Amino acid sequence: MTTSTEAIELSIVMPCLNEAETLAVCIDKARGYLARSGVIGEVVIADNGSTDGSQDIARAHGARVVDVPAKGYGSALMGGIEAAHGRYVIMGDADDSYDFSNLDLFVERLRAGDQLVMGNRFKGGIADGAMPPLHKYLGNPVLSWIGRVLFRSPIGDFHCGLRGFNRQAILDLHLQTTGMEFASEVVVKSTLGGLRVSEVPTTLDKDGRSRPPHLRSWRDGWRHLRFLLIFSPRWLFLIPGAVAFFVGFLGTLFLAFGPIALGDLGLDVLTQLYLTALSVVGYQSVLFAILTKIYAQHEGFRIPRSRNFDRLERRISLESGALVGLALFVVGLVIAIVQFTGWASGGFGALDTRATLRFAIPAVLFMILGAQTIMSGMFLGVLNVGLKRDR
Numbered sequence: 001m002t003t004s005t006e007a008i009e010l011s012i013v014m015p016c017l018n019e020a021e022t023l024a025v026c027i028d029k030a031r032g033y034l035a036r037s038g039v040i041g042e043v044v045i046a047d048n049g050s051t052d053g054s055q056d057i058a059r060a061h062g063a064r065v066v067d068v069p070a071k072g073y074g075s076a077l078m079g080g081i082e083a084a085h086g087r088y089v090i091m092g093d094a095d096d097s098y099d100f101s102n103l104d105l106f107v108e109r110l111r112a113g114d115q116l117v118m119g120n121r122f123k124g125g126i127a128d129g130a131m132p133p134l135h136k137y138l139g140n141p142v143l144s145w146i147g148r149v150l151f152r153s154p155i156g157d158f159h160c161g162l163r164g165f166n167r168q169a170i171l172d173l174h175l176q177t178t179g180m181e182f183a184s185e186v187v188v189k190s191t192l193g194g195l196r197v198s199e200v201p202t203t204l205d206k207d208g209r210s211r212p213p214h215l216r217s218w219r220d221g222w223r224h225l226r227f228l229l230i231f232s233p234r235w236l237f238l239i240p241g242a243v244a245f246f247v248g249f250l251g252t253l254f255l256a257f258g259p260i261a262l263g264d265l266g267l268d269v270l271t272q273l274y275l276t277a278l279s280v281v282g283y284q285s286v287l288f289a290i291l292t293k294i295y296a297q298h299e300g301f302r303i304p305r306s307r308n309f310d311r312l313e314r315r316i317s318l319e320s321g322a323l324v325g326l327a328l329f330v331v332g333l334v335i336a337i338v339q340f341t342g343w344a345s346g347g348f349g350a351l352d353t354r355a356t357l358r359f360a361i362p363a364v365l366f367m368i369l370g371a372q373t374i375m376s377g378m379f380l381g382v383l384n385v386g387l388k389r390d391r
Contacts, residue, residue, distance in 0.1 A: 010034070010041035010107065011086030011167070014094040015076035020052040022096040022208040027061040030100040039107060045094070046080030048072075074182030078175060081167060090164040096208030097130060098162040105200035106164035115169040115195040118155050118187065119162040119202030130204045146228055147184065150236060153191045155199055159183045162202050169195055181227040188231050229292065237292075241285025248279025252365055256358045269357045276365045283369055287376045290316075294380065321377015329370025335363035 012030040016023060027043050034041045043063040047055055048071060058065050068079030081089055088110045092098040098119075109117040126136065144158040163186070173189040175182065190197050254260060255272040339359060343351060 005085040007040050008042055008085040008087075010039050010088045010090065011044050011080075011084035012041060012100060012103075013044045013046060013077065013080035013084055013089055013091045015046050015048060015073060015080065015091075016050055016054050016058070016094050017048040017076070018050045018052045018054060019094040019209070020050075020054050020057055021210060023054050023057050023094050024061050025096055025208070026092075026094045026098075026100055027058060027063045031062055033101045033103050036101075037104065037107070041086060042084070044080050044084050046076045046083070048076040070178065072178035072182075073180050074175070074185070075178040077182060081170065084167055087167060088164060089167045089170070090162070092162040097205050099203055099205070102203075103164070105202075106162075109198050109200060110164050110166065113196060114198045115166040116186065116190040116197045117164040118157065118197070118199040119160040120155075120157040120199045121160050121202060121204040122157055123199075124201035124203045126204045127206055130206045143184075143225060143228070146225070147187060150228060151188055151191045151231070153187060154197060155187050155191075157199070158187050160202065165190075177227065179223055181223045184227050188228070192231070234289065236289075237285045238289035241282045241289060244278050244282025245286060246282075248275045248277070248282055249365070251275035252279060252362055256362050258358075269354055269361065272358070272361050276361050279365060280368055280372075283372060287372060291376060291379060316377070316380065319377070321380060322374050325370045325373030325375075325377060327370070328366050328373060332363040332366030332368075332370065335359055335366070339363070 012034075014023075014026060014030075019026075023045070027045070030043045033039075034043075045054070045058040045063045045065045046068050047058070047065055048068050055065050055067075066080055066083040068076045070076075070079070077091055080091070088107070090103055090106050092100060106117050106119070121131070122140075131140075140157065140159055144156060147153055147158045148155065161183070165186070170186065170190075173186075173193055175185050175189065177185045187197075251267075252272055252275045255267060255269070255275070259266055259268040261267075339356065343349075
């Protein structure tokens with residue numbers, strides 16, 4: 001007897017790329033859970049181009065196979081999620097490291113109204129040898145900590161491969177990533193989107209396959225971190241960068257007119273030089289914050305925006321960046337020319353180093369800021385080049 005798709009409550013989705021060794025046991029555990037619990041569900045295998053007969057194995061064990069031609073972990077999962085018939089989806093890797101026979105806690109939280117339920121392997125237990133020490137003690141804890149700090153997320157294990165969610169709520173997030181960073185995108189966008197997020201303890205067993213996993217530690221770790229930086233909040237780069245820039249910039253200009261005494265503390269050209277460096281770093285941080293937000297929007301990531309940022313984005317362009325940058329650079333160049341002219345009129349003799357530096361340092365600062373602004377405007381121009389995209 002077949003089950004109507006409207007009656008399906010839970011879809012268990014597994015991405016698959018040559019998982020013939022472990023796929024059957026994963027499907028059997030998942031179907032066993034559905035039979036034991038009485039949950040009306042299905043098992044969906046999102047196949048990403050297997051060449052080892054995984055598709056036939058999946059069908060033989062009662063799973064529905066969805067062919068996903070677009071390569072990548074995220075692509076495979078999104079293909080499976082879109083094809084799923086259940087109101088809820090629980091996704092997990094088909095390497096027999098997750099226990100598909102024990103999904104009660106996930107279903108309980110989903111039925112209670114949570115829209116994303118993450119497994120936490122550190123709370124549930126990690127079998128000996130199931131996770132490389134690099135991942136267990138550095139990669140996962142550090143990236144999860146960064147995610148919690150940046151996005152005020154309650155999740156302690158950002159990269160757990162076993163997670164459940166309300167299918168429509170996740171589809172409404174318009175997820176974009178195609179690779180391993182998909183794991184972070186789900187958590188970050190769910191948190192920023194105000195979804196009800198929770199976590200339950202789950203276990204991690206040793207990978208049942210004889211071949212190496214698809215995961216590449218440093219490459220995929222960097223992709224996760226890069227994604228987190230794209231969504232970084234204003235207080236991480238924009239606000240500290242703006243404060244650093246204005247403190248450094250104003251300090252550099254004030255010290256151009258002579259030393260400043262603050263009680264027993266004397267500030268002179270050496271302080272001016274370090275303030276210039278602070279200003280440059282702060283300005284670069286501000287540019288990074290602005291450009292990453294524009295890049296994210298350009299690439300289709302739906303990130304939190306403000307009316308002030310939207311107004312700023314409409315006003316900046318390659319042309320405006322070039323004009324502002326050129327103006328800053330010319331100010332510095334004029335100061336340099338004036339100094340050079342004065343040196344030449346004196347027969348290129350010895351200079352008062354301290355007095356010369358007082359104005360040479362601001363000149364250099366203006367030229368650096370001008371060059372940074374011009375280059376950022378050019379990068380923005382590159383982003384705005386119209387391209388045909390397959391989406």
